[in-house]
Amino acid sequence: MAIAEETIVSILEGCLRNHRQSQQSLYEWLKHDAMRTCYRYARNNYEAEEMVTEGFVKLFKNISQFRIDKNGNIAGHFHAWFRKVMVHNCIDWLRKTHHDLLQQAHDPETVEMASKEASAEDMLSHQEIIACIRSLSPVYRSVFNLYVIEGYNHEEIGQMLGIAPGTSKSNLFKAKENLRKMILQQRKKIQYA
Secondary structure: OOOOHHHHHHHHHHHHOOOHHHHHHHHHHHHHHHHHHHHHHOOOHHHHHHHHHHHHHHHHHHHHHOOOOOOOOHHHHHHHHHHHHHHHHHHHHHHHHOOOHHHHOOOOOOOOOOOOOOOHHHHOOHHHHHHHHHOOOHHHHHHHHHHHHOOOOHHHHHHHHOOOHHHHHHHHHHHHHHHHHHHHHHHHHHHOO
């Protein structure tokens, strides 16, 4: 939803004053982006909704940390800051609710290498691919999302998750291999259907 820069400034200034209508307007503007971001880290819709709710609470609590620069692209800058808040909230939420998150990072797992034939992604829907990502273990899903989708490097991911950069690289490799395996299984289902 496109909003004029002046409206965004007005909404953000209202949020700084804890104005409920401004908070509601900000929520309406960003709720779909928040859900899309949190959905990638969650196992199900309930978890994603919990992450979104906690994320907005943190956003409103810490909105004073965002500096409104009226000379720049306010919507773009705020959206980037908002997304960062949501991603960090997802990681915090996973840490809090999945106590075994870091233990799973070190579990040995046998993974089949994918064949390099036709692209399975071309045969699967967006929803099927997202479902495969969501079925990864919490740590693999987090590392995959942070690296591939959010664009963080392994050092940053290591700091966020409290793991070594090498462990982040290893988990990314395992996540990709697990995804390839799941996509190949989905592809076989499509071929034999």
